[in-house]
Amino acid sequence: MIIVGARIDNRLLHGIVATTWVPESNATRVMVIDDDVANNANLKEAMKLGRPSGVAVSIINKETALKNFSNHKYDRQRVYILSKTPQIFLELIKLGEKINKLILGGTITYPNSIKISNRAYIKPTEIEIYKNIYRNNTEIVSAYTTNDKQIDIFSKIDEER
Template sequence: MAIVGARIDNRLLHGIVATSWAPDSGATRVMVIDDNVADDPQKKQAMKLGRPSGMAVSIISKQTALDNFKDHKYDRQKVFIISQTPDVFLDLLNQGEELNELVLGGTLTFDNAIKVTKRAYIKPEQEETYQAIINKGCKVISKYVPQDDSVDVAKVLRNKKAGA
């Protein structure tokens, strides 16, 4: 199994993901990991309308995703994962899944958040999670579209701690 792409995006599966990120990754399956959407049949059905051409789509809870990866359900697939929060990716890494790069895409703005780019923010309570992901050897970058220049999230966090 190969996780061929991983993205944090507050809109989850939407046009840019369906037409650029997922196809560019070579994925055969797009996986939305979000408890709220997975537990709401109406939201789930609406999100499935954004399915990238030629790819399977899974919209599942975090626990289902962890269980399915642990059970090797996706071993013969190339999976592109989207979630709204970094904890999903840290849990996958802690479970032993291989993840080389995580893209921080669009997020909502938050009070006291760390501004990574004009479209990406890190909540103060998420700092440790991002740092743990980086410490696991996963490069975390921020890009809205694949053509954007990469912003190194580890550098942003270091600069924040240094008071820059």
């Protein structure tokens, strides 16, 4: 299995992801890892409507994702992973998965959050998670669209301190 894309995005699978990020990655599967959506049949079906043409979609909770990766379920696929938080990506790296680049897309504005771009914010409590991901040779940038200039998140974090 090859992870061809990894993105943190509060909206998970939506138009920009389905029409640009996923097609440009040549993914064969989009994997949404989110406990709330995976456990809500209506949200899950609505999100599946945004499936990019010719690409399989899995919408699963964190526990199932970690189990499936541990069991090598996706070994013959090119997977684009979407989640709302960075924690799942760190856990996948700890399982031995290689994530070359993590894209911070759109997020919610949180109290005391660090502004990375007009659409992306990081909670102070997540900084150490991002640092651990980075220490595992994963580039971390922020970009909402594939045409945006990619912003190094650590330069913005340093500016805020």
